[in-house]
Amino acid sequence: MRVGHLQDTSAEVLRHKSSADVSTVPQLGKGLSWSNENMRRSDLVQHKEKEKGANTRTSQIVFGERQHLLRVLDSLEGTELPIARMQQERRILEELIHARTRELNQINTAWDEKIGLVLSADAKPEMLEKLAKQAPQEDFYLLRLISEHPRANAKTLSRLAKHPYGAIRENVARHPNADANTLTWLSRDRSQPLWYLVAFNPNTPPPLQRRLRDRLKRLGETQPSR
Numbered sequence: 001m002r003v004g005h006l007q008d009t010s011a012e013v014l015r016h017k018s019s020a021d022v023s024t025v026p027q028l029g030k031g032l033s034w035s036n037e038n039m040r041r042s043d044l045v046q047h048k049e050k051e052k053g054a055n056t057r058t059s060q061i062v063f064g065e066r067q068h069l070l071r072v073l074d075s076l077e078g079t080e081l082p083i084a085r086m087q088q089e090r091r092i093l094e095e096l097i098h099a100r101t102r103e104l105n106q107i108n109t110a111w112d113e114k115i116g117l118v119l120s121a122d123a124k125p126e127m128l129e130k131l132a133k134q135a136p137q138e139d140f141y142l143l144r145l146i147s148e149h150p151r152a153n154a155k156t157l158s159r160l161a162k163h164p165y166g167a168i169r170e171n172v173a174r175h176p177n178a179d180a181n182t183l184t185w186l187s188r189d190r191s192q193p194l195w196y197l198v199a200f201n202p203n204t205p206p207p208l209q210r211r212l213r214d215r216l217k218r219l220g221e222t223q224p225s226r
Contacts, residue, residue, distance in 0.1 A: 058165075059107050060140040066100040069093055108139045118145045125153040132156050140165050147171035154179040161185060166192050173197035180205050187212060 073093045076086070104111040114131055117123060132146050146152055147160045148171040161172045161182045172178055173186045173194045180203055187198040187208060198204050199212035 056138060057103070058138045058140040059104055059111065059142060060144070062100050062103050062107070063141050066097055066104075069097045069100070073097070108135055108142060111139075111142070114142060115145065118142065118149060123149065123151055125151050125156070128152050129156045129159075132159055137163065140168070144168050144171065147175070150176075153177055154182065158182045169194060170197060174201060176202065178203055184208060 073090065076089055076093065081089075101112070108114060114135075117127060118131065128146050128149055128151060132143060132152075135142050143160060143163060144165065144167055146156065147163075147168045152160075152175065154177055157172045157175055157178045158181070160168050161178075163169060169186060169189065169192070172182065174197045178186075178201060183198045183201055183204045187195045187204075189195070195212050196216065199209060199216060204212070
């Protein structure tokens with residue numbers, strides 16, 4: 001993720017499929033200036049719960065799988081295959097796509113509709129706050145979209161600053177609406193170097209900003225020259 005590039009999100013555009021079996025998958029993010037069609041590598045990386053030692057299937061994982069299945073279905077429908085094989089493989093893929101849609105709705109009810117609300121041009125700070133408050137911790141994808149939304153307010157960002165997913169905390173640390181208290185708290189994060197992002201956030205208190213930039217300067221001076 002690039003420093004200061006808040007609007008570089010991984011919101012994926014889902015196509016309506018011609019087949020009735022997958023036509024319920026909605027179209028997301030169309031025409032929105034703050035989204036693009038690229039999924040991040042982290043969308044497919046399992047988040048491991050340290051205290052349990054088990055892999056958690058978050059919404060980001062499940063959504064990434066569904067996107068890949070949709071692409072496979074696209075490829076299948078664009079090739080010449082015997083009718084029997086085409087029908088069989090299409091049926092299998094559609095079942096897998098629907099299984100992941102059901103899994104997303106188990107994580108957070110009406111998941112696609114909520115993603116559509118966040119990506120809507122009419123998204124308001126109050127709505128983003130409500131969605132962030134109601135979303136379960138496992139809904140990484142929705143919460144990450146909210147954390148990088150330009151209309152997310154300081155209250156919402158303060159809530160998301162405590163989320164276990166590092167990419168969400170990174171978004172908060174660079175967000176122009178994050179307040180001084182949230183940025184100060186993130187600068188002390190021991191799990192990842194968020195202090196670097198905090199150092200360049202204009203809302204960071206000047207004394208803290210100077211200390212963090214001095215720290216960065218000292219690190220640069222200690223790096224061996226090549």
